Amino acid sequence: xxxxxxxxxxxxxxxxxxxxxxxxxxxxxxxxxxxxxxxxxxxxxxxxxxxxxxxxxxxxxxxxxxxxxxxxxxxxxxxxxxxxxxxxxxxxxxxxxxxxxxxxxxxxxxxxxxxxxxxxxxxxxxxxxxxxxxxxxxxxxxxxxxxxxxxxxxxxxxxxxxxxxxxxxxxxxxxxxxxxxxxxxxxxxxxxxxxxxxxxxxxxxxxxxxxxxxxxxxxxxxxxxxxxxxxxxxxxxxxxxxxxxxxxxxx
Amino acid sequence: xxxxxxxxxxxxxxxxxxxxxxxxxxxxxxxxxxxxxxxxxxxxxxxxxxxxxxxxxxxxxxx
Amino acid sequence: xxxxxxxxxxxxxxxxxxxxxxxxxxxxxxxxxxxxxxxxxxxxxxxxxxxxxxxxxxxxxxxxxxxxxxxxxxxxxxxxxxxxxxxxxxxxxxxxxxxxxxxxxxxxxxxxxxxxxxxxxxxxxxxxxxxxxxxxxxxxxxxxxxxx
Numbered sequence: 001x002x003x004x005x006x007x008x009x010x011x012x013x014x015x016x017x018x019x020x021x022x023x024x025x026x027x028x029x030x031x032x033x034x035x036x037x038x039x040x041x042x043x044x045x046x047x048x049x050x051x052x053x054x055x056x057x058x059x060x061x062x063x064x065x066x067x068x069x070x071x072x073x074x075x076x077x078x079x080x081x082x083x084x085x086x087x088x089x090x091x092x093x094x095x096x097x098x099x100x101x102x103x104x105x106x107x108x109x110x111x112x113x114x115x116x117x118x119x120x121x122x123x124x125x126x127x128x129x130x131x132x133x134x135x136x137x138x139x140x141x142x143x144x145x146x147x148x149x150x151x152x153x154x155x156x157x158x159x160x161x162x163x164x165x166x167x168x169x170x171x172x173x174x175x176x177x178x179x180x181x182x183x184x185x186x187x188x189x190x191x192x193x194x195x196x197x198x199x200x201x202x203x204x205x206x207x208x209x210x211x212x213x214x215x216x217x218x219x220x221x222x223x224x225x226x227x228x229x230x231x232x233x234x235x236x237x238x239x240x241x242x243x244x245x246x247x248x249x250x251x
Numbered sequence: 252x253x254x255x256x257x258x259x260x261x262x263x264x265x266x267x268x269x270x271x272x273x274x275x276x277x278x279x280x281x282x283x284x285x286x287x288x289x290x291x292x293x294x295x296x297x298x299x300x301x302x303x304x305x306x307x308x309x310x311x312x313x314x
Numbered sequence: 315x316x317x318x319x320x321x322x323x324x325x326x327x328x329x330x331x332x333x334x335x336x337x338x339x340x341x342x343x344x345x346x347x348x349x350x351x352x353x354x355x356x357x358x359x360x361x362x363x364x365x366x367x368x369x370x371x372x373x374x375x376x377x378x379x380x381x382x383x384x385x386x387x388x389x390x391x392x393x394x395x396x397x398x399x400x401x402x403x404x405x406x407x408x409x410x411x412x413x414x415x416x417x418x419x420x421x422x423x424x425x426x427x428x429x430x431x432x433x434x435x436x437x438x439x440x441x442x443x444x445x446x447x448x449x450x451x452x453x454x455x456x457x458x459x460x461x462x
Contacts, residue, residue, distance in 0.1 A: 030277075041266075045254055052448035053410060054438060056256035061442075063269045087322045106276045113272075114265040121258055124408025124435045130350035168330055172337045183341075184348045185371055187418060192440040202443035219273070226280040233287050237294070246291045 013090045015232050016241040022225040029222035036215025043208035051205075060118040062208050065193075066216040067110040071139060072174055074104035074220060078146075079171050082164035092228070094160040095235075097167065098150050099227035103220060105143035112136060123187060131180035132188035135173060142170040156235055351418045354397040370399060370429055371418040371437065379413060392417060392429070399423075403431040410436035 011017050044062035051058040081097035084090055115133070116126040127133065146163045153159030181190045193199045193209070201209075236242045256262050315323070341348070351371030370392055378391035387404045401419050411417060416437030421430045443451075 045266075049444035049446070050257065051442050052445040053412075053415070054442075055258055057258035057261055058442055059256070059262050060265045063266055067269065083323075083326055086326060087319050103276060106272050110269045110272050113268050117261050117265040117268075121261055122408065122410050122436060122438050124411075125433075128350065128435070131348050165329070168326060169333050171330060172333050176337070176341070184345075184350065185352070186350050187435060187437055189416075189438055189440045192442060200439075200441045202447050204444060204447075205442050219277075223276055223280070226277075226284065230280055230283050230287060233284070233291070237287075237291055242291060243295065246288070246295045249288065250292060250295065 013092050015092065015236055015239075016245070018092045019229055019232055019241075019245070022229040026222055026225050026229075029218050029225070033215050033218040033222060036211050036218060040208050040211030040215055043211060048205050048208055054122060057118060057121055060114050062212050064111060064114040064118060065209060066213040067107045067114065068136070069213060070216045070220055071104055071107040071111050071136075072177060073217075074100055074107060075139065075143075075167075075171070075174055078104065079167055082167040085160060085164050086168075091157070092232070094157065094164070095231045096224060096228045097164055098146075098160050099231055100224055101143050101146040101150070101163075103223045103227065105140060105147070107216075107220075108136065108140040108143060112140065119187075125187075128187040130186035130188055131184045132177065132186045135177045135180050138173055139170075139177060142166075142173060146170070353394040354392055354399045355394050357399055357423070358397045365422060367420065367422050369418050369420045370401070370431075371416070372399075374411070374413050374415055374417050376413045390417075392419065399427070399429050401429045401431050401434075403434050405434070407434055408436040410438050412436075415439070 050056045078100040081093050085094040120126040150159045150163040351369035372392040372394045375391040375393045380389045418435045419431035420433040
């Protein structure tokens with residue numbers, strides 16, 4: 001079992017195998033995303049009742065919370081890929097770590113913007129410099145910094161190495177985001193959903209959140225493979241495997 | 252059809268913005284992939300063409 | 315694992331632990347500054363200079379809201395369950411401003427201990443439930459926020 005897994009891992013390290021693997025997986029991932037979003041959005045907009053305090057404005061959380069979770073999960077995945085890239089120098093891991101940054105930045109942006117739109121009527125302000133909001137904004141800047149550093153090098157592998165170190169430096173921000181609402185007083189409220197222990201959301205309101213969260217996971221996987229596939233193709237355009245691939249396409 | 256919400260503007264605008272970012276993130280790479288394949292195909296055809304002409308010149312010289 | 319990879323992995327662990335320690339030290343040094351608001355008990359324990367601006371946070375005490383009939387003036391009491399601070403404010407209040415709900419007021423304390431707010435923000439709690447559930451809880455006498 002372990003050997004097989006190791007073999008699969010090594011196989012995915014090979015660009016042509018990875019490219020074909022991504023090619024077959026991407027349509028499936030998008031289909032699953034579509035199903036999840038359809039069910040999740042329907043429930044979020046038509047099925048669940050309004051909140052006793054916030055009325056219908058709380059429906060924003062079905063976008064805001066999955067985006068926030070994915071913004072942080074993306075960072076952790078990127079950090080694991082960065083470790084693989086730095087220790088084992090596997091090129092596909094490097095590329096995936098690097099292309100994860102713009103995707104994470106996108107989810108962070110969604111989180112910040114929807115949060116602002118929610119805050120405006122509920123809190124009475126669209127922005128506050130409290131620890132939660134500020135650390136989330138810093139996450140966006142870290143993502144942009146990683147993208148910029150990677151782009152600044154002509155040598156992709158050198159750029160990926162430097163940017164991977166920055167990824168690992170930025171990891172410290174993730175627990176800060178998560179615990180900011182416990183460590184300090186913030187305008188942002190505490191966690192509603194707790195994996196360990198009771199959640200303070202009525203069970204009738206939970207299903208769309210689960211659907212949307214799962215859909216966003218598939219969406220992330222599809223986006224990651226899409227971008228990684230592009231990056232491989234662009235970097236390897238002079239290599240034999242791309243020539244063969246294009247040759248097949250011409251015929 | 253469209254549900255009547257309190258804070259409707261806020262709800263719809265946040266969903267719309269999220270959808271716009273997602274579409275941008277999904278479609279951008281899709282188009283880029285197409286462009287890349289097309290461009291690589293052009294390069295390869297051009298190269299093959301040049302290779303052929305070079306080869307034919309070569310044979311002509313020998314003839 | 316080859317010795318070279320082991321060395322790289324060790325360097326990564328050292329880097330992450332180092333950054334983590336540095337961050338922990340910086341955060342604990344900045345603890346005070348990273349509080350977005352302070353509670354009435356803190357105000358009581360450590361009186362701030364009268365002209366200093368700060369944010370006061372707590373719950374709006376039930377039955378304490380007094381609205382002026384023909385202006386936007388409003389008075390209420392912010393409590394953390396132990397101490398109370400009376401607050402005056404003139405302006406539009408956020409939609410979630412209610413008795414028993416969280417509130418954050420920015421302003422200053424005068425000599426008589428009244429807080430003059432320039433800005434009032436509502437703080438919503440992490441509890442979400444349909445109105446019917448809230449009504450049922452109210453009837454059974456359970457406080458909001460205890461949904462298990």
